[in-house]
Amino acid sequence: MAPKRIMPGKIRLAEVAKLAGVSPITASRFFRNPQALSAGKRARVESAAKELGYVPNLAARALASQRTEVIGVLIPSLTNNVFSDVLRGIYDALDGSRYSIQLANTRYSILQEERLLRLFLAQKPAGLIVTGINQTADSRAIMETVDCPIVQIMEIGPSPVDMMIGFSHFDAARAAIGHLLAQGYRRIGFLGARMDPRVQRRLDGYRAAMSDAALLDPQLIVTTAIPTSVTLGGTLLADLLAKAPDIDAVFCVNDDLALGALFECKRRHMAVPGQLAIVGFNDLEFMASSEPTLSSVRTNRYEMGRNAAAMVIETLEGRRPAEPVVDLGFSIMERQSSARRG
Amino acid sequence: MAPKRIMPGKIRLAEVAKLAGVSPITASRFFRNPQALSAGKRARVESAAKELGYVPNLAARALASQRTEVIGVLIPSLTNNVFSDVLRGIYDALDGSRYSIQLANTRYSILQEERLLRLFLAQKPAGLIVTGINQTADSRAIMETVDCPIVQIMEIGPSPVDMMIGFSHFDAARAAIGHLLAQGYRRIGFLGARMDPRVQRRLDGYRAAMSDAALLDPQLIVTTAIPTSVTLGGTLLADLLAKAPDIDAVFCVNDDLALGALFECKRRHMAVPGQLAIVGFNDLEFMASSEPTLSSVRTNRYEMGRNAAAMVIETLEGRRPAEPVVDLGFSIMERQSSARRG
DNA sequence: CAATCGCGTGGTAGCGCTGTCAATATCGGT
DNA sequence: ACCGATATTGACAGCGCTACCACGCGATTG
Known part of the structure; x- marks a missing residue:
């Protein structure tokens, strides 16, 4: 005899349909496209579902419809609080929606990224959010053939795979240096860690600004591939001071380095900004309440995540965003650590 | 005529089985329980799968087997870097495994937690990781009836739903106060934000230690429901100093508050630890490189996440951990900010 | 030597939902 | 009153995989 794996007491769509007095397919439609039903049936299905406590089986739905309601997110790091802000934005945007x-x-590896991309795509995600614009050629090719919305976040560039939201790291860094120049600083050092593509572009922005002012000097630049940390900020500043003792300011590629640099100054009894001005990047919360308060480049990370997720959802719902590339910009937060010189 | 939705060129398990010259069911077994196959067929299926680039359809698998390979994780906050360390541990432990x-x-709401729990459970997760031991009665009841491994993380308590990994926040706080007392401090303030259950237990630990030393004074305690931040640390310290100007030390329930308190001291030209000792909680990276370096209670957050995920996997694979409750402990990191008095 | 056991394998039928298309009901216009 | 167009609804089959049982075969047992 044929084995019947009956699930006793389980509430399936069929049960809801039966209670509502409609066919299963109509009940199904209620969940996917409610306005396709007449008001009467809609109400009946709704109350039947609520009464029975119906919860759709996502696996069955995914199998039958050949797509999922999962949005894949690829980020380079879980440690970096920059990404936790982005993630928070993404989760907030999806809260209450059908998507997860x-x-x-x-881990900052584009090969790893490619592997994960293939893994995701095999499960037919509803959409994809990927970090940055430096994917492998294969990754890019794969993404271009996939027909789900894709948003590249954190930065903007010339040729989006699909959509893009972020800002120009080059411009942001250049503006930060512009601010220091305007405040009267001249020997402006650069502290960089990890040196991923976006940090690299900040370095390019620094170089451009310094070069335009005829102040570029390789001695002013200290970088490392080591992941960033507050401790590292102190170490790098020490290195920089050894190479170029006459610096009057430092631009740090992130706020952790800036904080570490500040502590290093305290340790050396160097006045900030009196002897050394400091500017960070990202404008994490603590920058506004340190002593002295630390200048930084504010980036809109939460909004980036939130909008990226919203763009995916809008596309999925047929309301494709008018502008596929969104520049969220940045702003220079001028605080005590970069007060006008002298 | 019946509509056939044929998927052209798609590689299904049937294709793999055909190429390997076995039945689909044997091919299926290869992925679920390889050692049940004879060596010959195992090799044949393996090479066939590789040759065709077969990727299993997770939705079909979940539908047919009535379970998923997803481990649900419920955490109260995405912002708090304490949780990002835990998460990193979890992701690392699952890396390379079949589970996701x-x-x-x-958002620190146990009602929200209950809602999410129901949502998760409806999709039959392979396992569950939940934060803390303060669930609603309903949540607890639900979890106790579910037959998947569940790990409660971040703290330990008397009656685990299933498994548990963490440490005693009470003991940790009491030990921190014990350290300050041993260093000669007597008027020890308490700074608390958010006041979630774990922070509450730290307060209890503080109270116990102070009470044992006959030093407890309500004026020494400043708490708020506001989420924590560095800025808030400064504000709370200001409040505390207004209430109890004669304090000689503060215990902060986390490191952000401690950093904020440090900056507030600098602003007021109060020497640390000369006029005020500071001890934080969690031992985030920056605590060791501030100026002065900040004492803290080290908690093993990464290990907590990593072990929690490992415990789930072990249970799923039939190797249930010998000890269902794991105390990861803590350690007092004694640094400059709580140097011996005088 | 027959009865039993267990391993490796295959056949069959469904898991719960939705795509496709046909069928019916409703409606305005002539 | 008739026609075609539009809104609603339903029947059927199948998405890709695995649970359940059956079966054949050699090894074990008394």
Whole structure:
């Protein structure tokens, strides 16, 4: 005899349909496209579902419809609080929607990213959010053939795979240097860690600004591939001071380095900004309440995540955003650590 | 005529089985329980799968087997870097395994947690990781009837739903106060934000230690429901100093508050630890490189996440951990900010 | 030597939902 | 009153995989 794996007491769509006095397919439509039903049936199905406590089986739905309601998110790091802000934005945007997140960590490796991308795509995600614009050629090719909305976040560039939201790291860094120049600083050092593509572009922005002012000097630049930390900020500043003792300011590629640099100054009894001005990047919360308060480049990370997720959802719902590339910009937060010189 | 939705060129298990010259069911077994196959067929299926680039359809698998390979994770906050360390541990532990993570944010609400729990459970997760031991009665009841491994993380308590990994916040706070007392401090303030259950237990630990030393004074305690931040640390310290100007030390329930308190001291030209000793909680990276370096209570957050995920996997694979409750402990990191008095 | 056991394998039928298309009901216009 | 167009609804089959059982075969047992 044929084995019947009956699930006793389980509430399926069929039960809801039966209670509502409609066919299963009509009940199904209620969940996917409610306005296609007449008001009467809509109400009946709704109350039947509520009464029975119906919860759709996502696996069955995914199998039958050949797509999922999962948005894949690829970020390079879970440690970096920059990404936790972005993630928070993404989760907030999806809260209450039918979509959920599948998160994966590329660890700043584009090969790892490609592997994860293939893994995600095999499960037919509803959409994809990827970090940055430096994917492998294969990754890019794959993404271009996939027919789900894709948003590249954190930065903007010339040729989006699909959509893009972020800001110009080059411009932001250049503006930060512009601010220091305007405040009267001349020997402006650069502290960089990890040196991922976006940090690299900040370095390019620094170079451009310094070069335009005829102040570029390789001695002013200290970088490392080591992941960033507050401790590292102190170490790098020490290195920089050894190479170029006459610096009057430092631009740090992130706020952790800036904080570490500040502590290093305290340790050396160097006045900030009296002897050394400091500017960070990202404008994390603590920058506004340190002593002295630390100048930084504010980036809109939460909004980036939130809008990226919103763009995916809008596209999925047929309301494709008018502008596929969104520049969220940045702003220079001028605080005590970069007060006008002298 | 019946509509056939044929998927052209798609590689299904049937294709793999055909190429390997076995039945689909044998091919299926290869992926679920390889050692049940004879060596010959195992090799044949393996090479066939590789040759065709077969990727299993997770939705079909979930539908047919009535379970998923998803481990649900409920955490209260995405912002708090304490949780990002835990998450990193979880993701690292699952890396390379067949399991994936479904993450949800309870925003410190146990009602929200209950809602998310129901949502997760409806999709039959392979396992569950939840934060803390303060669930609603309903949540607890639900969890106790579910037959998947569940790990409660961040703290330990008397009656685990299933498994548990963490440490005693009470003991940790009491030990921190014990350290300050041993260093000669007597008027020790308490700074608390958010006041979630774990922070509450730290307060209890503080109270116990102070009470044992006959030093407890309500004026020494400043708490708020506001979420924590560095800025808030400064504000709370200012409040405390207004209430009790004669304090000689502060215990902060987390490191952000401690950093904020440090900056507030600098602003007031109060020497640390000369006029005020500071001890934080969690031992985030910056605590060791501030000026002065800040004492803290080290908690093993990464290990907590990593072990929690490992415990779930072990249970799923039939190797249930010998000890269902794991105390990861803590350690007092004694640094400059709580140097011996005088 | 027959009865039993267990391993490796395959056949069959469904898991719960939705795509496709046909069928019916409703409606305005002539 | 008739026609075609539009809104609603339903029947059917199948998405890709696995649970359940059956079966054949050699090994074990008394």
